[in-house]
Amino acid sequence: MLRRPGLSLTRELLRRNNLGFPLCYSKAKMSAVSKARRVEGVDKNIWVEFVKLAATYKTVNLGQGFPNFPPPDFVREAFVEAISEKDTLIHQYTRAFGHPPLVTIVAKFFGKLLGRELDPLSNVLVTVGAYEALFCCFQGLVDDGDEVIIIEPYFDCYEPMVKMAGGTPVFIPLRPKSAEGRTLTSSGDWQLDPEELEAKFTKRTKAIVLNSPNNPLGKVFSRKELELIAGLCVKHNILCFSDEVYEWLVYDGNKHVRIASLPGMWDRTVTIGSAGKTFSATGWKVGWALGPDDLLTHLRTVHQNSVYHCATAAQEAVARALQTEFQRMEKPESYLVQLPKELQQKRDRLVNCLSAVGMKPVIPEGTYFLIADISEFKAPVPDLQKSDEEPYDSRFVKWMIKNKGLAAIPVSAFYSTPQKKNFDRFIRFCFAKENATLDAAADILQQWSQMKPGQ
Secondary structure (H helix, E strand, O other): OOOOEEEEEEEHHHHHOOOOOOOOOOOOOOOOOOOOOHHOOOOOOHHHHHHHHHHHOOEEEOOOOOOOOOOHHHHHHHHHOOOOHOHHHHHHOOOOOOOOHHHHHHHHHHHHHOOOOOOHHHEEEEHHOOOOOHHHHHHOOOOOOEEEEEOOOOOOOOHHHHHHOEEEEEEEEEEEEEOOOHHHHHHHHEOOOHHHHHHHOOOOEEEEEEEEOOOOOOOOOHHHHHHHHHHHHHHOOOOOEEEEOOOOEEEOOOOOOOHOOOOHHHHHHHEEEHHHHHOHHHHHEEEEEEEEEHHHHHHHHHOOOOOOOOOHHHHHHHHHHHHHHHHOOOOOOOHHHHHHHHHHHHHHHHHHHHHHHOOOOOOOEEEOEEEEEOOOOOOOOOOOOOOOOOHHHHHHHHHHHHHHHOOOOOOOOOOHHHHHHHHHOOEEOOOOOOHHHHHHHHHHHHHHHHOOOOO
């Protein structure tokens, strides 16, 4: 394979694969094939496009949401120990719906947090990351013509997954309160309008998707806000798909409230979690769905007829790591206590950097991410060619990647088409990075902001 100068083999493979053709085939023209209606209009993916850009250009990558620091020692050691044992079954298939040691500790761990006894065989489903858990929710519980309420901004896969299931997404935005008199705003300032939310519930509504802490905004929904949503779900007999993958990454004394713990919500909620986000090991792709058996049974049907099974060794390692954390739950030595403290420091580091160059960061209450308003950015930026189809933030980020070597993600990618133009002056940064990476990003921004127009 001929490589472009300066590109590692890994980056070149990423670049070529993201151009849209398999690595094992030539670019020879293939015969046209009629696609299924379920994939109509959902072929574009923000991650495919921007991963390709970050791989093609030498960038300081604050775009993708994964740590570039390793998982803790006890988690890595759990994996090494699991695959080093003489029991050869660790390398073979395990139970399709979850490795027995993993579903056992997940049920025990989250049963304590939810205040109820969970059956590991009927209330827990292990999936290939939280992504598959979401897919199983939509495919197993949403039917043709069903409406699904999605709170904006939202993780981008929600909309296409609803459409692929035959459902109709119904959007409601979080709206920022006035920041008059304040230099910085918080993700907590972005709120739902109660009357507007209730108006979204109709006879066709099947479910609402909740993401708290929210990606990309970093909002942690308060108990009062969750009680509003829960009350409407109960009133209208609606399901809730609660994406809680950032449940441990909460800052400034905020508390993560699990909506399934509220009155009337366990029987109608599927709660989705991620070992990758919990233990800073996103590449392991181990996630889970928790909920009542009469809901999870339909997710199991989708799971068994799609991926069928998740990697046994990774499940064993996660089981051991969770067992360790269960023993020290809420104690100072717990990784789940230490990690948010470390990430809050990284968040504040990036907030100070962005503020210094004229961006207006929205301080997140949780997650790996913060969004920043670039409207008053001090640095010179060329007059980017206007486009009726591509929002300004997308054009800005592409130019920044190519010309400044700094990667981020346009926030308009997390909005429905009608709302993109209203939120196209924000970009998302990931601060779950080594300090050296954050320092490198700060250097780029500081040097850029000191340049004069035309330089």
